Amino acid sequence: MSETRQNDRKGRANKRLGVTLVGIAAAMIGAAYASVPLYQLFCQVTGYGGTTQVAESAPVTVGERVFKIRFNADVDPSLNWAFQPVEREMTVKVGESGLAFFHARNLSGRVTVGTATFNVTPLKAGQYFNKVQCFCFTEQQLAAGAEADMPVSFFVDPAIDEDPNLQEVKTITLSYTFFPDEEAAQQLGALQTEEEGEGQSVN
Secondary structure: OHHHHHHHHHHHHHHHHHHHHHHHHHHHHHHHHHHHHHHHHHHHHHOHHHOOEEOOOOOOOOOOOEEEEEEEEEEOOOOOEEEEEOOOEEEEEOOOOEEEEEEEEEOOOOOEEEEEEEEEEOHHHHHHEEEEEEHHHOOEEEOOOOEEEEEEEEEEOHHHHHOHHHOOOOEEEEEEEEEEOHHHHHHHHHHHHHHHHHHHHHO
16 A cells, blocks of 8 residues: 555656656747847847947037047958948047948949947946947948948947946947848849849830
């Protein structure tokens, strides 16, 4: 009789363990699906990983603390562009609106589309570096051999003065990397082909 009870207890314990494991697995799958948008939101709110912020306008008040802003530009090898900052660095006061330009040139023989990713270093400064306007907000299209100056308007949030972890920061580097947007390029190519076909049919 005691052996039967022991077997029943083991059976119930195994069932509970099985249910628990299934629940854990389901939770992990749900977390995996949610992780990307949640991670992006986390980065935007906290500036984690050097993620910058977006603001509608610069503050009215400009402080006395001065920052040296350096600019860095890179291009993924699969995008045949030349890309570099027009100015390597500039100096701005905290809360002051800054305007910088990056120059891009399409070295290929066809229309290409690029999208820029970005971050700042030191990474902990990301939550205080705000962009008002930026070419990185949308995809950029360049015709064969075309070139363009791409602006970014920014400011350093005066709240940085209240953060003891950033008191030693005097230089912030803003970096961009352009990657090809193949989907947009394919759609553009299909549209151009369609327009050329319509032009030939009219002629």
